[in-house]
Structure formats: structure tokens, C-alpha cells
Amino acid sequence: MTETLVADVALGSVPVKLAAEQALAELYTLHYKPLVRLSALLLRDIGAAEEVVQDAFIEMHKGWNRLRDTEKALSYLRQAVVNRSRSVLRHRVVVDRNAPKPAPDMPSAEHGAFALLERSAVIAALRQLPERQREAVVLRFYADMSEAQIADAMGISRGAVKSHTSRAMAALRSVLEPDA
Numbered sequence: 001m002t003e004t005l006v007a008d009v010a011l012g013s014v015p016v017k018l019a020a021e022q023a024l025a026e027l028y029t030l031h032y033k034p035l036v037r038l039s040a041l042l043l044r045d046i047g048a049a050e051e052v053v054q055d056a057f058i059e060m061h062k063g064w065n066r067l068r069d070t071e072k073a074l075s076y077l078r079q080a081v082v083n084r085s086r087s088v089l090r091h092r093v094v095v096d097r098n099a100p101k102p103a104p105d106m107p108s109a110e111h112g113a114f115a116l117l118e119r120s121a122v123i124a125a126l127r128q129l130p131e132r133q134r135e136a137v138v139l140r141f142y143a144d145m146s147e148a149q150i151a152d153a154m155g156i157s158r159g160a161v162k163s164h165t166s167r168a169m170a171a172l173r174s175v176l177e178p179d180a
Contacts (some may be wrong), residue, residue: 035056047084079153125176136168
């Protein structure tokens with residue numbers, strides 16, 4: 001395809017490159033913040049989440065002409081954000097594994113910051129969950145996504161989404177409601 005080709009009838013007589021720019025601008029305007037929130041919940045770092053989402057948009061822009069169904073662009077972005085967030089988490093594990101240990105009598109500044117976050121019982125309980133269960137719960141209850149959307153974003157079946165969510169909720173109940 002060249003830039004002079006015309007997009008489908010829904011876009012009228014708009015050149016393909018301009019149609020891609022308009023579609024991406026609309027996706028960015030409508031979905032940037034929710035995608036950042038999704039990534040931030042998985043990464044627990046807003047700066048890194050913003051980078052992940054921006055990288056996903058850049059890659060979508062580069063490959064717009066290869067996108068078979070432009071109606072699935074948002075699903076592609078969600079999946080790209082979840083996958084890139086996973087990559088960042090894997091990278092953090094490697095970095096943490098190879099980081100020098102601080103002296104025992106001097107806690108790091110990060111330790112103080114994380115101590116504040118750990119005071120929340122819900123966040124602490126979520127951290128105890130396996131990664132896939134945590135992702136399923138965050139996507140379902142924070143991002144308010146349907147089972148089908150979660151399955152698409154995580155690259156698993158709807159049954160697996162139900163299973164991960166159910167197990168996560170049971171684990172959270174046992175931690176947060178020990179008397180029940």
C-alpha cells in the first residue's frame with residue numbers, strides 16, 4: 001500500500017496515512033489514561049506504565065498497515081500493554097537479583113517508600129497472589145473488563161480467566177477475612 005491509496009468506505013476519501021493518524025489520535029485520546037492505569041496496577045510504577053503505553057502506541061503506529069482488522073486496535077493495544085508490563089516485571093526480577101545488597105543497618109530509600117504502600121491490607125494481599133491471578137483480578141475489578149476482554153488481553157481462555165479470578169478471590173478472602 002502507498003500513501004495515495006484510499007481507505008475503506010467508512011473513512012471516505014481519506015488517504016491511508018492520514019486515516020491511520022486520525023485513528024491513532026482518537027485511540028490515544030480515548031484510551032491512553034485507562035491503559036496507563038492498567039499498566040500502573042501491574043507495574044506499581046506510573047512512570048514505567050506511561051513508557052509502556054507510549055511504546056505500545058509507537059509500535060502500533062509503525063505497524064498500522066499490517067493490522068488486519070482496525071476494529072481490534074484497542075484489543076491489540078491492551079494486549080501489548082499487558083505483555084510489555086510483563087516484560088518490565090521480568091526485567092525488574094533480573095535487575096533485583098543482580099543488585100548489590102544494602103548494608104543491614106541502613107535501609108534504602110525504596111524500603112521506606114514500599115513500607116508506606118504495604119500498610120494497605122488489600123495491596124499486601126494482592127501482592128501475595130500469583131502473577132496471573134493478580135492480573136485477572138486487576139483487569140476484572142479495577143479496569144472493569146469483561147471476561148472476554150481479559151482473556152484477549154492476557155492471551156488465555158475465558159475458562160482460565162474464571163479459574164484465575166475465582167482462586168484469587170478465595171485467597172484474598174482468606175487473608176482479608178480470617179474470621180469468616
